[in-house]
Amino acid sequence: DAKTTQPPSMDCAEGRAANLPCNHSTISGNEYVYWYRQIHSQGPQYIIHGLKNNETNEMASLIITEDRKSSTLILPHATLRDTAVYYCIVSGGTSYGKLTFGQGTILTVHP
């Protein structure tokens, strides 16, 4: 699976949009971009995934660049409960769906 690079930490004010970047320059054509988050002392939670088109669900939006070498997860109106570690993961091909987690981005939402 392709490797991803994320900033170690980010801050966001409550009510504002949180934009979390991820670089995955070695992504291959059949690999998806996944985002998971992990709130302290809980198991990771699936947020969203995409192949090459932008995606939106009730939790977030995923913007993937045209060359697929980077993506941005957008939480449109961050709340204090969105404080968590956010993981950007590239997975697919013959990996049986296993997820390779990096260090992630610690997002802290401030009042």
Add this chain to the structure above:
Amino acid sequence: DTGVSQDPRHKITKRGQNVTFRCDPISEHNRLYWYRQTLGQGPEFLTYFQNEAQLEKSRLLSDRFSAERPKGSFSTLEIQRTEQGDSAMYLCAGGGQKNNEQFFGPGTRLTVL
């Protein structure tokens, strides 16, 4: 709540003892994964089951570790002769056929004294 349960939630054991953890995914989860997470790190893949077949094992899974999924439903992870380096959170995740979305349980935190 993902519907995936793990038991026990916490386990404290002495070095050299054997421990067994259980994971119960929901019935639609024909895929089941085990991960291990140490403090400050992201989860690391350990092994994967498709129904009852164990299809992939990480090099992290030494011969002291064994996992089973006898009827394609619940799964167990056993660690024999535990070492202090085994102290970690052990996470289980279930998944269906739809893409790679995985549903994680709350984890079992193991402390080896």
